[in-house]
Amino acid sequence: MAAMTRTSAAPAVVALCLWLWLLARGAAAARSSCYADNTTPYLLLGAKTAYEFVYGRPTPQQTTIPYCEPQQIWILSRHGTRYPGSDDYDKLNSLASFRDQVIRNHEVNHEGDLCDKDLDNLRNWTLKFTADMGDVLTKQGEDDMRLMAQRFKNRYPSLFSEGYRQDLYEFRYTNTQRTQASAEKFAEGLFGSSQGVYFPTPLDNDTLLKPYDTCNAWKTMVDDNPDAKIEQTLFEEGPWMEEVIANVSKRLGFRYQLKYDDISTIYDMCRYDKAWNLVAVSPWCAAFSDSELQVMEYKEDLKYYYKSGYGHDINVELGCTTLKDLMDHFQNLESNKTSAKGVFYFSHSSMLHMMQSRMGIAKDSEPLTHDGYNTTQKRKWRTSKIGSFATNIAAVFLKCTEGDTYRVMFYVAENVADIEGCQVGLCSWDTVKAKYADIAEKCNLDFCNMNRSGTTGIHRLPWFYALINAIIVILLLKRN
Template identity: 45%
Template sequence: MYSLSLLLASLLVFSSIHVSITREIDFCFADEDDPYLYMATKTAYHFIHGGKTRFQTIPNCRPVQIWMLAAHGTRCPTVDEIDKIVALTDLKEQILNNHETRGEGHMCNRDLENLRRWQPGEYLVPQRAEVLTPQGVEDMKLLARRLQSNFPELLLPNANNITAANYKFRASEARESMASFMESLFGSRMAVLPEDSSFNDTLLTAYKTCGIWEDKKHEQSLKNMERIKFDAGSEFQNLLKNVSRRLGFLYSISIETIDAMYDACRYEKAWTVTKLSPWCAVFSKEELRVLEYREDLDYYYKAGYGRDINAHLGCPLLHDMMQHFGNIANDQMSGEPKGIFYFSDVISLQNLLTAMDINEDSTQLTSYNYKDMARRQWRTSLISSYAANLIAVFYKCNDNNDRNKIMFYLAEKPVRYEGCQVGLCDWEFLKRRLGKLASRCNLDVCWNMNGASSSFPNSIVILLICVILVRLGYNRQL
């Protein structure tokens, strides 16, 4: 009996060793010294900024106004995303079972052990949906400190100059990001009373008021055909097959499951920049690049150069910037603040970049040119991560040709703007390049292009109401 028990134990040990030996490993993410960190719009700003200040000192010039549009800092997922990430708990057990019981799968033991220990954390509860995380607060506070350090002439406060006349603040749903920024700048989250902003804010979120942009009844409105074709193409289909095989499944898992694992990977990496998320071990570096491009495609048509409407939607913000700078160029300093700080979302930021022709590629992003676009300019990881920002600084200079100059920074790096000297632009040049668009910000285009909207312009609505009222009055007289 003793010998039989010993024999069975030996067979079990041999069996487990055999499974371990025969299971081929694709890679071991836990041992990766150089992990891929670019996760499209959910990239941590820490990895984009890199702790390096690239603001320039302009010889013979003094800054007189700073204008900024920033996206919200790192935050929690939406309620829908939370539900899908929490549901990965069941998938985790299946993956472990595939490897340890069935001998399928190609993840290394260290990655499996990290996955075993994974549980949905404190941020993955509905009550925390879309709330700024501690990292998000830090994003904004450090941005404010770097600006203050580099532009003390404008942003070093005293007891008398912290007023709404000197500093203009406004936010859409990014109010917590604005408050964190303001607290770091001035020592209080309520140091300056911000301007009112409604849900339908035609300055900060013009796209939300635009019938063509949001009309889901029309196929080319928000539905991205290039993204759909990319999902059906070889790069993404190979990703589905390889990830499924790596996790030990004999069939291709769903696109929704891929999305949930990718979201878990990038949210957790953005929340805690010094830790690796176990869900990132699911994907190879090349697969993460494919997923990044897939989201770039999405936003290219949703908010970027893929549709003409997006440049129109960036126009109100461009007009605001040019109007403030125009007043200073004309020495109309009265009523002009030292700093103008707007906080919105990545769609509004991308709309503005599109209106200004910043980071435009000579070739369109499509479903079939992924490999050709490896060096693309439209890369959401770099231009619209968490806490992404466009900053413009107006200078008065001792220059006989053009005393007025503007420097542009995207994510605190100088914008290589065509016609400018590494981001430093003459005001007269900017007026010629952008003035025409900025002076014609007519969002009627949202209602009149190809009859695409199912909504009526306000003037027609008012006319119909008048006709109805007149008709009712006529009937009463009868």
């Protein structure tokens, strides 16, 4: 009887061993796909995208415009790649202990789906900045600006043939190290050195390059207003982000759901690492699939759409200051009142987005919303492409011997800009004046000190008003 029991148990033991072997093989297969081996990783990482991955490579047709000679180039640029702010240091530095837990999850608890190469990359990862380096331009950021300047110089060599003279080139930057260093490296790319280049002392309250900083109405209605960020908040709490959190938690070996803030910190480190070192693998990006990175990118697009883009009318209005400056310079050229060949401003992503919105650049037919992710895969408002590190708006004023006497060529991040009424970024000066002259003429910031709450403070949020009305009805019923 005992022999029969041992014999009958043998198939069960074999089956159990086979099941365990298949389980182990399945786990190994799950970890066989390595981010470290991905030769085409997803690189559109919102406002912290490396400029190298998005700037436009010119074609001969875009470089030479028949019968036209450039008279002036006007550029508004975001600073180059920077280090995180000092207030972000603690949360990014905490990833060292978090990383150790991820490795324990895999090696001790046998949980998680990262392959050995990705685990090794995490194991060797260190935070490459200290708290005192907050917001400072990185080495890559210096290269961003120097190389960009060289490309513009190669596109329009006649504008720089005389070398630097103070009366020919205007520079201006905001009161930050990252914009100052960006301006200096840009000048170095144009003239070989920034020595001798005149940079005006930056203003504490620069109403040209940072009008939002001193605009009380914008701070009240947008920057300090949680309701103005509701679309971003709803997306962060919605099903798409829930799925990302669940997948990342499982991939990193956690038996519980990580918090959104944890996912956001991992995402920030993923894209900072990649922006600092273009050719190296960013270890923290292994936490995400490509589709999950696209969800994170949409969250970023919602953030800037409502913070500094089309989401609120006041954002658009604030974009008139730099547009007016551009129009003033070009109108002076038309009237032969100036001989400047280059105007170069260095600011921040909010200013870029506000000017883009004032110009109608990257405007979608419908506003971006928290529940519109499925229908906006071809959206124009894509922060990775219109607000990366070093993104810029450039306009070149041209004098022509055939056709329109004056024309303007527009670029965004060195890609020809899609502007209604123009052909592949090239506009007649008459078209530009028809579109923007009235905006420039009426531009002022008087509204910044007005109490505008309740008028356009919550733009395109009808549900908000419905909620307020419902609360009022409930209160009235309780009183009765």
